[in-house]
Amino acid sequence: MTDTNILVLVGSLRSGSKNRQLAEVATDVAAEGVTVSVFEGIADLPFYNEDIDVEGSVPAAAVDFRAAANAADAFLLITPEHNGTIPAVLKNAIDWASRPFGQGALTGKPLAAIGSAYGQFGGVWAQDEVRKSTGIAGANVLTDVTLSIPGSVVRFAEIHPKDDAEVVEQLTAVVAAVAAAVTAVEPTAAA
Template sequence: MSVRILALVGSLRSGSHNRQLAEAAGKLAPEGVEVDVYEGLGEVPFYNEDIDVEGSVPAAAAQLRDHAGRADALLLFSPEYNGTIPAVLKNAIDWLSRPYGAGAIAGKPVAVIGTAAGQYGGVWAQDDTRKAAGIAGGKVIEDVKLAIPGSVTRFAETHPADDAEVAAQLTEVVACLQGYATGAAAA
């Protein structure tokens, strides 16, 4: 069975280390797994129930929901902004949580990983992201964690895919998420 994992990156910066991490996850994915790094989170308007009306949902939000709906699992990459989840990632989760109880994230395996400049690798933001994704209806995989500290120096001259330790950890994360997605599909 082929598994499609939608990767959402909580940083819009073109040189984002979390984006590089997501790209590395795609490169390192085992056979039968496609990691689709989503483009366009910056175009999704802030969630507002007044504009979330069937038949007139903003195109960028509808596209995000469509991609998530077609995915077997989600892999969220969260940097840490002021000690918590970046607004763009929280906004994506908000859009994916609706309609309540039947959103595009409902029942799907979700893993949260990332890298940050600080000494803890963004664990606070990742914990907040797990919490938000779980409340939104995702099946958060609590035992899949990867928080890479010191991103500014660690990835200054090395892409995450070329860092042997990170590559091994990413491969394990994607394989684990594949297992949960296949198990969820069989259930």
Template sequence: MATKVLTLVGSLRSGSTNQQLAEATVVNAPEGVEVELFAGLENIPFYNEDKDVAGSVPAAAQALRDAATAADALMLVTPEYNGTMPAVLKNAIDWLSRPFGAGAVKDMPSVVVGTAFGQYGGVWAQDEARKALGIAGAKVLEDVKMAIPNSVVRFAELNPKDDAEVVEQVAGVLNSVKAVAEAN
């Protein structure tokens, strides 16, 4: 049985290099790993505890929780906006963290990867996402990292799925996730 990795992409932009990176994980997933890209983060309203009660949870937020519950692991693919992760990704983490102590990501093996225009590949955003996931209860694989710098230049003519170095890194990240998920 394949390890199911739910993937959330923090960029909503058409042509996003992070969306392309996430798509590269789908087509280059190693044997025994199935990557599912979640669509619809932009439809999830900002977390509001008043709406997070039985019968009132917005459908888009419930769909995210259901997708996480059906997955074995979680991967966030994030750009860096003003030194941190995009609001849509933070909002997704907030919805997945509730109810506190028993949210959909409780003890779920999780990794954060991404690409950014700057010279460090968005490491600040990735660090913030790891921190938020850990507080949300996820089992963050702190040592499993992939930060690709200079994305606009690097992927101007070459899609991440066709970049040999990226393909190798993707396989390494997903194999690490698989190993931890299988040990859970």
């Protein structure tokens, strides 16, 4: 049996990002048989442009990203909230992963959107936008797998999320639910 591969995309480029720290925890809490990895190159993706998304012209960063996305069994998108919505860098990655339309790397794969934000609702608007965009792109959006951590700047001012037992427990449940969704959609062997 092969591992279930969950690819994490983080919607913040900031080195001290609380959402990046959540991604680090997610990689640590995966059960045996589940590999969780953070894709580090979304900042290198050029803005999606159909003129450059043609064979022979696709930028190397997009080729690498699509290869990682195609190899993934599922996705976990961890996002802050920028002006009440999804950060541009994450939306751009979704656009690259969604093409060609109907055949992109997201199509049919389980996907959950979680995150933290400074505000009192923990970035739920951005997470809703991620779910909307990725659902339109064809992902199997796990609407019942949620985690919104409000007041993250204060909550994690003196500790890393890995040292917050409640957050670790919640992230463990999120990763397990995403992995279980992969198993639930795998075709059964013919008798």
